[in-house]
Amino acid sequence: MRKNTIAVLVVGLLALSGSSVTLVQAAALTDEESAAAAADYQKYCALCHGDDRQGHVNDHAPSLKSKSLMSTAYRWHLWFPTAYGRHGTPMAGFFEEVGGPMTKDEIFNVLAWLKEQVDVEKVELSRDPVIGDIALGAQVYDRECAECHGANGEGVTGTALGNAAMLSLTMDSFLRYAIQNGRDGTEMPAFAEKLSDNEIDSVTAFLRSRASGWALEKPVYRSPPAKEDYILNPDAQAPEFELKDDLYVMSADLDKALRDGRRLVLLDTRVMALWQMANIEGSVPLPYYYDGVDKLFDDLPTDGTLIVTYCECPRAAAESVSRKLRARGITNTAVLWEGIQGWISLGYPVSRGETVALKVEDVRSSDH
Numbered sequence: 001m002r003k004n005t006i007a008v009l010v011v012g013l014l015a016l017s018g019s020s021v022t023l024v025q026a027a028a029l030t031d032e033e034s035a036a037a038a039a040d041y042q043k044y045c046a047l048c049h050g051d052d053r054q055g056h057v058n059d060h061a062p063s064l065k066s067k068s069l070m071s072t073a074y075r076w077h078l079w080f081p082t083a084y085g086r087h088g089t090p091m092a093g094f095f096e097e098v099g100g101p102m103t104k105d106e107i108f109n110v111l112a113w114l115k116e117q118v119d120v121e122k123v124e125l126s127r128d129p130v131i132g133d134i135a136l137g138a139q140v141y142d143r144e145c146a147e148c149h150g151a152n153g154e155g156v157t158g159t160a161l162g163n164a165a166m167l168s169l170t171m172d173s174f175l176r177y178a179i180q181n182g183r184d185g186t187e188m189p190a191f192a193e194k195l196s197d198n199e200i201d202s203v204t205a206f207l208r209s210r211a212s213g214w215a216l217e218k219p220v221y222r223s224p225p226a227k228e229d230y231i232l233n234p235d236a237q238a239p240e241f242e243l244k245d246d247l248y249v250m251s252a253d254l255d256k257a258l259r260d261g262r263r264l265v266l267l268d269t270r271v272m273a274l275w276q277m278a279n280i281e282g283s284v285p286l287p288y289y290y291d292g293v294d295k296l297f298d299d300l301p302t303d304g305t306l307i308v309t310y311c312e313c314p315r316a317a318a319e320s321v322s323r324k325l326r327a328r329g330i331t332n333t334a335v336l337w338e339g340i341q342g343w344i345s346l347g348y349p350v351s352r353g354e355t356v357a358l359k360v361e362d363v364r365s366s367d368h
């Protein structure tokens with residue numbers, strides 16, 4: 001594990017363990033840093049969180065400007081999802097350590113920039129656990145929350161509340177504040193009027209009861225294919241796809257073409273950390289945030305070889321890369337209709353990477 005990860009984990013631990021030490025003091029960004037951070041935000045985050053940080057543009061990514069979030073989200077609350085992602089949701093890790101495109105400083109600056117965009121007073125949250133009746137909380141959850149957050153907290157239009165990565169890094173009081181006050185500018189209602197204090201405590205305690213502790217993992221790094229291996233089955237014939245709307249290929253057709261050993265290039269356009277975890281065998285990671293002049297575009301074949309792009313759920317990133325390719329004259333492109341999540345749920349195979357746990361004990365016993 002590298003030093004900066006440990007430092008950041010330690011910040012999180014100190015915050016969680018009730019210490020008042022703040023290791024990372026947010027210094028104001030210089031104009032230059034601020035401009036770079038704004039550009040990074042547009043390049044990496046706007047696709048889902050929106051040009052104006054409003055959220056819910058793709059994959060129901062939450063607002064990153066609500067007063068409710070920005071006044072209660074301490075820096076490490078924003079750091080962990082951005083750096084390591086929330087496994088099982090479309091929010092991937094952007095930190096270079098897990099294959100993402102951003103350095104620690106770049107992430108810190110984007111987060112500092114996000115904070116600077118809103119005019120909010122920090123709300124001091126209690127570090128005490130919220131005590132409630134878990135059985136009552138489960139009933140409240142089913143009645144009031146499951147519709148938007150999913151029967152198992154898997155997330156629908158609302159955030160995945162059963163997600164271990166989220167729960168293990170979130171204080172009870174943070175959850176309770178969101179439930180009580182809602183998230184302004186989004187569909188998350190304030191329950192202060194609708195539920196009693198006891199019901200709010202209980203649903204918070206219920207959510208907490210689902211946390212499975214520290215379960216942070218990071219993938220064992222896999223090298224992307226070399227340039228000469230980009231084209232699958234170079235000596236074979238191209239597949240004959242009937243593209244829906246002249247763009248979309250169905251999982252069943254792609255699967256058949258791959259099994260028949262047809263010639264094509266398969267591009268995984270998600271954040272690279274997701275490619276590291278699981279991808280369609282033979283795919284090349286070319287995340288949506290590479291821009292048109294990036295060298296990788298020059299590495300792609302321009303001889304009319306079909307280029308199929310795919311992303312998580314189901315098409316936003318893949319379509320954006322396909323558009324960029326077409327704009328650069330690489331017009332024989334197709335987008336996987338169901339995305340890789342659809343592909344997996346239809347039972348088609350993926351190549352999975354290994355992961356290693358990021359253990360709290362390792363951090364504690366380290367000499368930092």
Ligand code: HEC
Binds near residue numbers: 044045091160163
């Ligand atoms: C592919 C879409 C996508 C992209 C791109 C993306 N996010 Fe997210 N992000 C999500 C989703 C979806 C969630 C909610 C996940 C969940 O259910 O927990 C999320 C959650 C978050 C959260 C947690 C917010 C909260 O309310 O707890 C932060 C912080 C965040 N993203 C920051 C970023 C930043 C910064 C970037 C750019 C560097 C980025 N995201 C890029 C989809 C995305």
Ligand code: HEC
Binds near residue numbers: 056147148203
């Ligand atoms: C109408 C849909 C809807 C209902 C009903 C709803 N939520 Fe939400 N909830 C959302 C959305 C959407 C978000 C993300 C808001 C954003 O963009 O920041 C959210 C966010 C949250 C968050 C913040 C998560 C984070 O990481 O920032 C918590 C906690 C939460 N909801 C709990 C609940 C609970 C508990 C209930 C039931 C008592 C509930 N919600 C009912 C839609 C809903």
